[in-house]
Amino acid sequence: MKIKKYLLQLFFFGILCIPAKVFAQAEPDDIALAEDSFQDSFYESLKQKGIENYDKAIVALEKCLKLQPQNAVVYYELGKNYLSQKDYKKAYESFSQASLIDPKNKWFYIGMYDVCYQTKDYAQAIVVVNKLVGMDMKYKEDLTSLYMYTDQYDKALALIKDLDDTVGETPQRNAYKQQILKDSKYRIGEKDQLLEAIKKNPKDESKYIALIYLYSESNQEEKAYEIAKKLEKEIPDSEFAQVGLFKFHLNKNDGEKAVAAMNKVLDSKKIDNEVKYKILKEFLVFVKNNPQFNTDLDKAVGYFxxxxxxxxxxxxxxxxxxxxxxxxxxxxxxxxxxxxxxxxxxxxxxxxxxxxxxQFDVLAKKASELIDFFPMQPDFYYYSGLANNQIKNYKKAKDFLEMGMDYIVDNRNLEINFNIQLGEAFNGLGDAKKKEYYFLKADQLLKQKK
Structure with a gap:
């Protein structure tokens, strides 16, 4: 009984929603009975929901509605039960009815938002979240994501700028911004805004970084370099300036300066790994044509x-x-x-x-070691056979290939290669008949491929 009394107190505000006229003509004893009946049914609904008997919970809540048809809490509980059953239509209707009765309770709108999100109805979610924003500003973050999901980039970009200015930047919003700014039509206005922001506050490092990124993405490396130098001048210890300088030096084929800038970036605790990976990959392309920097590449990997x-x-x-x-x-x-x-x-x-x-000696040794690890992996038997054929150890090659053949499953190319190597092994062993057998089998398999 104590539990019931506690629940009654917990949801007392819901009961207060009952219009006085509901009991206007009722006797005091009738009112007490109705209240007890409501309390019992509501408690039963919570108990059944707790053990995931949602059907029984809904039946109990429907009894509550007959007693209190304008109780928003009952509709809210109905919505939660329907949502647990994935009956999204009834769940949304229940949460919506609760919000009509009590339009100032944000939890009812959160219920509708949950339904929209689970059903990926992002357009309707935007309608709901716009109402939530009026009650709780933190839902602006959700609204940003919803604009991204529905490709409303103009609205997303405006909201991102508003949030950046009021609560500061976040990695998620920066990622959204980068995604939007891949479209050149959004870049011009953004560049102008950033240049203006730098004029107003030349010590705001984030604006330089964003501008360097924009110039780099649109292949305006000279301008990116100018902004990086300006950042370095305004904030001499800026590690982010090195990102722009690295790109510039790399494009100018100045490996020494590029390496110096890269190492500062990789050593930075402020710059996230996504930027570092990107720089490392760009340096990797440079090293391809400049192998004298192989040691620097090894060192760069060591930073991680x-x-x-x-x-x-x-x-x-x-x-x-x-x-x-x-x-x-x-x-x-x-x-x-x-x-x-x-x-x-x-x-x-x-x-x-x-x-x-x-490197066939090394290949033979490594393949043999791997067979010990993976005794049912046919690729390793193939390489062991190939390597031993190349070093003229034909008997060993034959043994490995014959063992590995049993493990081939639905791999025509590997089967062809096995037969070719078996032909080579028997050729080395002087068995002309088996050599022809395996070469012919490989040829038949090749024709079947065509």
């Missing part, structure tokens, strides 16, 4: 945490692999493989890089 380094060595290794720079690809993929020995994909790339670089 161990976890980030693992990802970077894989990504950098793959980039060198795609550019057929086998030596550098091997360098990074070996580092990654050492720290992540049980990842199949990167090890396959490493083995192929050894093959392209004709």
């Amino acid at each position: 945490s161990n976890e980030d380094q693992a990802t970077l060595t894989k990504d950098v290794g793959r980039i060198f692999y795609e550019r057929k720079n086998w030596e550098r690809a091997i360098h990074y993929l070996e580092i990654y493989s050492k720290n992540n020995p049980q990842e199949v994909e990167s090890n396959i790339f490493l083995l192929q890089a050894y093959t392209e670089n004709k």
Whole structure:
């Protein structure tokens, strides 16, 4: 009984919503009975909702509505139960009815917003959140996201500027802004606003950074450099100035100055990893044609945490692999493989890089080690067979290839390669009949591909 009394007090404001005329003609005993009945049904609804019996909770709440048809709290509870059942139409109607009865309670609008968000009805969510903003300004952040989801970039950009000016910038809003400003039609006005903002407050570092980004994105490197130099002059210890300077020096093919600027950026605690990754990738492109900076690239990777380094060595290794720079690809993929020995994909790339670089002794050893880790991975048997064929260890090649053939599943290219290498192995062993058998089988498989 104490629990019921507590719940009655908790939702007392809902009961106060009852018009006096509801009980105007009722006897005092009748009123007490009605109140007890409402209390019992409401308590029952909360109990059933707590154990996820939403149907029974709804039945109890419908009893409450018969007693108090204008109780906003009952409609709100109905909305929550319907939402739990994913009956979005009834949930929205219930929350909406609650808001009509009590239009100043933000929780009823939050209920409607939850329904809109779960159903991805972002257009209606904007209508609801605009009302919420009048009650709680923090929902401006949600409104920004909703404008982005519905491609209303003009409204999003205006709201982002308003929030940046009033509560400060956030990484999420900066990401939205960068997304919008990829469209050139939004850049001109933004550049003018930033230039004006810098005039008003030359010590606001964030405005320089945004302007450097805009100029860089529109290939106006000279202007980006001018802003970076101006930032460096106004704020001599600005690490962000080095971002613009790095781009400028790189485009001027001045590797020494680019490296100096890059190292300052990578060493910065203020600059986030997204910017650092971007700079590292740009430097990687530069190193491709300027291999004398390989050591600086290694050092740059070393600036990141161990976890980030693992990802970077894989990504950098793959980039060198795609550019057929086998030596550098091997360098990074070996580092990654050492720290992540049980990842199949990167090890396959490493083995192929050894093959392209004709390091067959190393290939044979590494493939054999990987077979111990992955006894059912056919690729590693293939590379072991290929390597042993190349170093004229034909018996070993044959054994590995025959073992690995059993593990091939729905991989026609690998099956063809296995047959070619088995043909090579039997050729080396002097078995002409089996050599022809496997070469012929490889040829048949190739024809089936076409």
